[in-house]
Amino acid sequence: QLLLQESGPGLVKPSETLSLSCTVSGGSISTTGSHWGWIRQPPGKGLEWIGIIYYSGYTYYNPSLKSRITLSVDTSKNQFSLKLSSVTAADMGTYYCTRRPNTGGYGWYFDLWGRGTLVTVSS
Amino acid sequence: QSALTQPASVSGSPGQSITISCAGTSSDVGSYNLVSWYQQHPGEAPKLMIYEVNKRPSGVSNRFSGSKSGSTASLTISGLQAEDEADYYCSSYADSKTVLFGGGTTLTVL
Numbered sequence: 001q002l003l004l005q006e007s008g009p010g011l012v013k014p015s016e017t018l019s020l021s022c023t024v025s026g027g028s029i030s031t032t033g034s035h036w037g038w039i040r041q042p043p044g045k046g047l048e049w050i051g052i053i054y055y056s057g058y059t060y061y062n063p064s065l066k067s068r069i070t071l072s073v074d075t076s077k078n079q080f081s082l083k084l085s086s087v088t089a090a091d092m093g094t095y096y097c098t099r100r101p102n103t104g105g106y107g108w109y110f111d112l113w114g115r116g117t118l119v120t121v122s123s
Numbered sequence: 124q125s126a127l128t129q130p131a132s133v134s135g136s137p138g139q140s141i142t143i144s145c146a147g148t149s150s151d152v153g154s155y156n157l158v159s160w161y162q163q164h165p166g167e168a169p170k171l172m173i174y175e176v177n178k179r180p181s182g183v184s185n186r187f188s189g190s191k192s193g194s195t196a197s198l199t200i201s202g203l204q205a206e207d208e209a210d211y212y213c214s215s216y217a218d219s220k221t222v223l224f225g226g227g228t229t230l231t232v233l
Contacts, residue, residue, distance in 0.1 A: 039169075045227075046126070046212060046224055046225065046226045046227040047161070047169065047212050047214075047224040047227070048224065049214075049221070049222040049223070049224060060220045060221070062221060062222075063219065063221060096168055096169070106157075106175075107157065107174060107175055108157045108159075108215075108216035108222055109157070109159035109171060109174040109175070109214065110159075110161075110169075110171060110214075111171045111174075111180060113168040113169055113170070114168065115167075115168055116168050
């Protein structure tokens, strides 16, 4: 059974870079044909898609965040990562790592989710 | 792109059916059969309930069904049960390879 687990600092200072990783267990990040990504949720609010990455490095980003996002994959660690630069209070919330399954390029949905990690932005 | 539009709350009694709407535009829901629905209980991660408008993942009850008409998608839950009380989010693929979510709907089982 494939599992996703987020990790990273729970506290980031304003204007600094938020860095999170997601470890995939129970299967290889590079052989499933899936895309791996991030979705966030401000406290008490709705979901916002951040972006996804294929194991080869090909990415799709939310246009509203594109200038501040970097997604990467480390196949040797079976991990993928998110960097979000110049954070503000608006970037606070729970960050989920997710999987877009291998649908032959058609489906755009997320069938696996990590438990989420809460990120606070404060000096 | 703007978020998809959902009602803030819906309610129903056990055994009844409810429908949650998700209004989009011709750039997202109206153009693609790529609407999905997620259920989120407090303190938990979202769970995929419906994908590609009306398909159910393995293990999801057949009390959950999805549909679409024009630029509005809908999630129907029949035979309401107490465990269905949760937040529900719709999502759609949109132009330029992006994904939109609705603002979420809180379902209360009376």
